[in-house]
Amino acid sequence: MGFWRTVLGLARKKFVGPPVLVAAIVLALAAFFLVPSRYVSTASLVLTVPASGGTLETEPRQRPGLTNPLLQFNDALRTTAGILILATNTPEVAAEIGVTEDGPTSLVINDGRTNPDLLGISTNGPFVYIEVESTSPQAVRETMRRAQLRVKQELAKRQVALSAPISTHIGVLDVMPPSIPKQLIQDRLVAGVAGGLLGVVGGLAVAYLVVRLRRARVETPAEAGAPPEAGGGDGVREAEAGNGVSEAGNGTRPAASPVFPMTVAELDAVQDEGDGSVRAVDDTGPIEVVVPREDQLDSAT
Structure with missing residues (x-):
């Protein structure tokens, strides 16, 4: 908190x-x-069968009937769409289209499961969904054109490889033409x-x-080695002096305190060691010597 x-x-x-x-x-x-701008374009393709159907009569006795291709969607077309999706999702095909692994352009080819508009119907029809994303509209258009062309070429190549009759070749219809590149923000x-x-x-x-x-x-002191407070050391020294303890000088033992009473000579010596502001003066004068007389009575008598 x-x-x-x-x-x-x-x-x-x-x-x-x-x-x-x-x-x-x-x-x-x-x-x-x-951050560079990115643009995206999408397209949806659907596979269709020819109007004459998927079978070629070798010896027709009569002209075969024509069928609406939109009524011919079946599992075979969905299987073919799956083959095309797998064949065009390889790194080699992407490189042919112009999409590299570390490049600015990305390509998605699937059955429409990544498109919300096709998500509900992608499982019911042979759709091929293409999405291109790049940093410029020109690159998006060119990559989309190459991707669509590659899907159609892959479908034609596989039908030719299987020797399918040309009249039965599966076609590709643009359900949703390539959209105008839209900027992504x-x-x-x-x-x-x-x-x-x-x-x-x-x-x-x-x-x-x-x-x-x-x-x-x-919070930290301004100087690490700050001097002690004023008066602190003096007070300690005064207290030590009052207790009769003197400081040691130059590593020697402290001097002994004077013993009272002192003689005049000792007092003069002590004052000489101090500041000399006080001097002892011997004004007692001569000392009278009293000699007892012989006729003086003793206090014991």
Whole structure:
């Protein structure tokens, strides 16, 4: 909770929120316009049988009847469509059409299962669905033309290889002609959203890091070897002096404290070692010596 509160607090600040918002907008627009545009075109083909049917009479006694090709859809056509889809989905065929593995153009050939419009009816008809996506409308049109031509050539080659009578050859009908290349904006929108989120997250992360560093600097002393507080050392030394303990000098033992009472000479020596502000003066004068007399009575008598 503390982290999110800090982040929200930073976002509300004038020197953090507006710059982060501007950076997010700039990154989103840059990502949107820098991502190359992509275009897509689709086409749907269906296989049909000839009007005379799929059988050639060798010795017809009478002229065979004609049949509507749209009424001749069966499992055989769906099987043929599946063969064409498998044959044209190889890397070799894709390279002939102009689609490489790492190139900007992509090609999809199936029975329509990737097209929502054909999803419900793709299992009931021999459809061949083609979808081309590339970075330019010209590339989409050219690749679509080559893909359609390749499907028709593959169908004709296999029928010739099987020695099928020409009058019974299966035809290809354009159910949905190639559509006009349509620009896709999904990738650009995703890139723009990602750029905006990156700007917001990155800006708030930098602001949060700066705040944390500033707090760490405030909590840490300005100098690692800061001198002690004024008066602290003097008070300790005064207390030690009051207790009669003197500091050791140059690694020697501390000097012994003076013992009272002292003589005048000792007092002079002690004062000489100090600051010399106080001097002892011997003003007692001569000391009178009292000699007891012989006739003086002793206190015991």
